[in-house]
Amino acid sequence: MRGRPARTYSVFALTDEAYALTTTDQANSWSGRRILYLQAFVHLYWVGGATTGALLGGLIPDTVTGLDFALTALFATGLLARHLLASRKASRA
Template sequence: MRNFSSEKGKALKAAFPRTIPVMTGYIFLGMAFGILLHAKGWGVGWALLMSLFIYAGSMQYVATSLLASAFNPIAAFIMTLMVNARHLFYGLSMLDNFKGTGKLKTYLIFGLTDETFSVLCAAEPPGNVSRPWYMFWITFLDQLYWVVGSVVGSLLGSVVSFNTKGLDFVLTALFVVIFVGQWKETDNHIPAMIGVAVTLLCRIIFGGSSFLIPAMAGILLCLSLAKKKMPRREAL
């Protein structure tokens, strides 16, 4: 039991520094969500439960409007599928990474957000650290930041009025920070260049409102074709 606890402790210590950029973004984005949810008439309990069991970032923002509208499960299902369809490609990309994770696999799948996906793809645990527990702590800490931000935002929204215009730009800034960090840490920049090139091409072809899913499919296809020519860590 002592060795097992030590294994988890080492993984937590190694994982925490990797999640700091996500913490910076998730705390503020979570707070914005909590404030917005409270403004719609839903209290802190709803903020906590939604962040624990939905934990879908942008979909939680959309859900604040769905909660305020007439009940329409079909429309809610279609909207959720459209907003979160990119996670299908995330899951396919993480098939190899999640092998051998045992009982932790279910939670790793549930907690795979955009930012967590980016960190897991770039971060490799030290040689003496359990990879499954390392990935678990990254995923768990990221969700913890979001939950804390949501609850704090809801509580603040009950006592202070906020103008949240432009606050969601924190998410864009967070993606830039993660991208730059990955670029500096790797010698092979082919995956990053593929991602940028395919995304720009799809943006031009499909337009700003419809390019995301084609871009993710194109990136997955290109990386799959280039995988044999890249080191394992870079290929994902």
């Protein structure tokens, strides 16, 4: 990545999702510009989701249960998918 502003934003915009996408074997061939655009998209998606949740979260009644587990389930699913992909690659080699 070239330029101080691009590198600074890249550090600022580093999220779990962006890290997961940019550490794959396929991402080794990506240009710095493509990675920067990816991080900007993920950042905007995150801001949009957080804003939507802040605005609409109050509409969900307190009697709804299970939403507190959603983020844990998301990470567990991502970890399982990564493990399955790695084991599939290992069996092909």
